[in-house]
Amino acid sequence: MSEGGLIRRSAAELAASIASGELSAVEVTQAHLDRIAEVDGEPESGVHAFLHVDAEGALAAAAEVDAKRSAGAQLGPLAGVPLALKDVITTSDMPTTAGSKILENWQPPYDATITKRLRDAGIVVLGKTNMDEFAMGSSTENSAFGPTRNPWDLSRIPGGSGGGSSAALAAYEAPLAIGTDTGGSIRQPAAVTGTVGVKPTYGGVSRYGIIACASSLDQAGPCARTVLDAALLHSVIAGHDPLDSTSIDQPVPDVVGAARRGADGDLSGLRVGVVKELGGEGYQAGVEARFNDAVAQLSKMGAEVVEVSCPHFSYGLAAYYLILPSEVSSNLARFDAMRFGLRVGDDGTHSAEEVMNLTRGTGFGAEAKRRIMLGTYALSSGYYDAYYGQAQKVRTLIARDFEAAFSQVDVLVSPTTPTTAFPIGEKVDDPLAMYKNDLCTIPSNLAGNASASFPCGLADEDGLPVGLHVMAPVLADDRLYRVGAAIEQAFAGAWGGTLLNQAPELTPTATRAKVIS
Amino acid sequence: MPSISREEVAHLARLARMDLAPDELDHLAGQLDQILGAVTQVAEVAADDIPPTSHPLPVTNVFREDQPRPSLTPQEALAGAPAAEAGKFRVPRILGEEQ
Numbered sequence: 001m002s003e004g005g006l007i008r009r010s011a012a013e014l015a016a017s018i019a020s021g022e023l024s025a026v027e028v029t030q031a032h033l034d035r036i037a038e039v040d041g042e043p044e045s046g047v048h049a050f051l052h053v054d055a056e057g058a059l060a061a062a063a064e065v066d067a068k069r070s071a072g073a074q075l076g077p078l079a080g081v082p083l084a085l086k087d088v089i090t091t092s093d094m095p096t097t098a099g100s101k102i103l104e105n106w107q108p109p110y111d112a113t114i115t116k117r118l119r120d121a122g123i124v125v126l127g128k129t130n131m132d133e134f135a136m137g138s139s140t141e142n143s144a145f146g147p148t149r150n151p152w153d154l155s156r157i158p159g160g161s162g163g164g165s166s167a168a169l170a171a172y173e174a175p176l177a178i179g180t181d182t183g184g185s186i187r188q189p190a191a192v193t194g195t196v197g198v199k200p201t202y203g204g205v206s207r208y209g210i211i212a213c214a215s216s217l218d219q220a221g222p223c224a225r226t227v228l229d230a231a232l233l234h235s236v237i238a239g240h241d242p243l244d245s246t247s248i249d250q251p252v253p254d255v256v257g258a259a260r261r262g263a264d265g266d267l268s269g270l271r272v273g274v275v276k277e278l279g280g281e282g283y284q285a286g287v288e289a290r291f292n293d294a295v296a297q298l299s300k301m302g303a304e305v306v307e308v309s310c311p312h313f314s315y316g317l318a319a320y321y322l323i324l325p326s327e328v329s330s331n332l333a334r335f336d337a338m339r340f341g342l343r344v345g346d347d348g349t350h351s352a353e354e355v356m357n358l359t360r361g362t363g364f365g366a367e368a369k370r371r372i373m374l375g376t377y378a379l380s381s382g383y384y385d386a387y388y389g390q391a392q393k394v395r396t397l398i399a400r401d402f403e404a405a406f407s408q409v410d411v412l413v414s415p416t417t418p419t420t421a422f423p424i425g426e427k428v429d430d431p432l433a434m435y436k437n438d439l440c441t442i443p444s445n446l447a448g449n450a451s452a453s454f455p456c457g458l459a460d461e462d463g464l465p466v467g468l469h470v471m472a473p474v475l476a477d478d479r480l481y482r483v484g485a486a487i488e489q490a491f492a493g494a495w496g497g498t499l500l501n502q503a504p505e506l507t508p509t510a511t512r513a514k515v516i517s
Numbered sequence: 518m519p520s521i522s523r524e525e526v527a528h529l530a531r532l533a534r535m536d537l538a539p540d541e542l543d544h545l546a547g548q549l550d551q552i553l554g555a556v557t558q559v560a561e562v563a564a565d566d567i568p569p570t571s572h573p574l575p576v577t578n579v580f581r582e583d584q585p586r587p588s589l590t591p592q593e594a595l596a597g598a599p600a601a602e603a604g605k606f607r608v609p610r611i612l613g614e615e616q
Contacts, residue, residue, distance in 0.1 A: 340599070393570075446570075
């Protein structure tokens with residue numbers, strides 16, 4: 001089989017071929033490394049999904065899987081499959097920067113629990129993906145190392161903060177990726193690149209070894225090109241971890257079973273609520289059209305569709321942009337230039353505090369500074385009750401909206417984002433416009449319930465991907481997969497497979513010889 | 518409607534231990550004003566009798582047995598330090614000349 005065909009196969013197919021001996025894990029890994037060398041390029045020209053590629057480590061991990069297979073060992077369901085890891089997750093054998101100059105070249109002394117589980121499952125980590133600095137942004141333009149470009153149109157953003165992970169999938173550089181979602185950073189990039197992204201229930205996947213953005217909102221999850229692949233990855237990384245005190249000590253929902261069941265295309269008995277408040281003014285016509293098609297399709301497959309009101313969702317954005325910066329200003333206080341990362345001005349003439357001020361002023365980018373300042377303000381005496389305190393009450397109201405809605409329906413749906421991918425540079429210095437990308441995704445972070453984005457077609461006006469956002473109750477992550485798999489199979493005929501089959505061919509970049517360490 | 522002065526921004530930057538250039542102070546003053554103007558709407562809906570939520574799921578303290586277990590070695594802990602000396606983090610002077 002040609003390399004072009006190999007990199008387009010799903011993770012489940014690759015794993016089956018590796019298990020049967022049709023392909024070796026080394027062969028599969030090499031094909032993806034070649035693809036990265038061909039299209040990833042530099043920030044100015046290529047996709048630039050990766051900040052670091054570890055060819056040697058990846059090939060060694062793949063060889064280990066091949067050796068185990070030869071020795072007759074039973075392989076896991078994703079053994080030998082390559083993966084792109086968001087650079088906010090610590091790796092003991094690769095630098096971890098969180099997209100920040102303050103952590104440039106930082107080598108963590110330990111693996112995150114996610115990293116460990118991936119390795120234990122025989123998944124081959126190709127490298128670390130680009131992201132908005134400390135996961136703050138919706139476009140990956142806030143990376144200190146240059147933007148990532150959307151494989152559908154290299155002049156446009158791939159979403160954020162996990163734009164590196166979504167672009168790696170859409171560019172066929174990896175069949176699997178890991179993202180983290182604080183306000184939509186898995187789901188919005190998935191929507192604008194025509195890929196699948198799932199934010200599990202808060203506490204469903206361990207946060208141990210994830211560089212914290214906002215601790216009460218952060219949740220890591222699977223990114224993939226197919227719903228079944230996302231489910232398989234979900235079940236590898238999810239589950240209780242004693243090293244994370246907020247990790248849920250309960251069985252992981254049967255997401256793989258749900259994905260397989262959903263592929264039957266029978267949704268009879270499922271009650272679906274369309275959230276009235278997440279649509280209308282401010283939503284692109286092509287986004288609404290594809291969303292309406294998807295809802296019609298759900299009903300055609302037997303689901304009972306009703307309109308549901310969640311009156312406080314419209315306050316979610318405001319509450320989020322008080323709660324998140326408050327937690328960020330506290331979490332980023334650890335970057336003090338004393339124990340790790342950048343240190344500026346340590347020349348014998350500056351005090352520790354001056355070095356701290358200089359380092360943080362130099363090392364943080366514009367958005368990180370903006371949010372640290374916002375959080376410092378919201379938490380300062382005299383303003384705490386009016387801002388942070390009020391925002392926490394809105395959080396309660398949003399959780400109650402979900403509770404009321406889920407007493408009537410099994411899942412809620414909305415578009416994932418109000419628009420398709422916008423041009424790089426368009427919103428970079430207009431924070432409020434940028435923040436509105438997360439309008440639909442934020443409520444699930446505030447309430448902690450499970451949510452996902454699935455491809456649902458291309459907008460008529462620009463031919464760019466649109467995402468269907470599905471929200472399920474806490475610990476009902478399996479419902480997302482049932483709905484996602486049903487939609488995927490329903491549209492597969494029209495799309496000729498996944499939506500990505502409609503994407504233009506990427507041509508090898510001018511800077512072909514990407515340096516692979 | 519909040520209104521944030523350049524001096525207030527400079528004060529916040531000091532609290533956050535972050536040196537900002539003069540043009541950054543000007544730029545941020547305008548942006549913070551705009552963002553805070555947009556988020557004050559949280560005050561419209563949240564009545565006094567609504568309890569605050571600090572965490573999405575009910576959580577309680579999680580304890581483990583107080584047993585020794587492997588941790589980072591001093592070498593590992595110092596490996597990423599900007600400066601280390603004699604098995605410790607080396608930091609710039611903490612006290613000022615007058616102290």
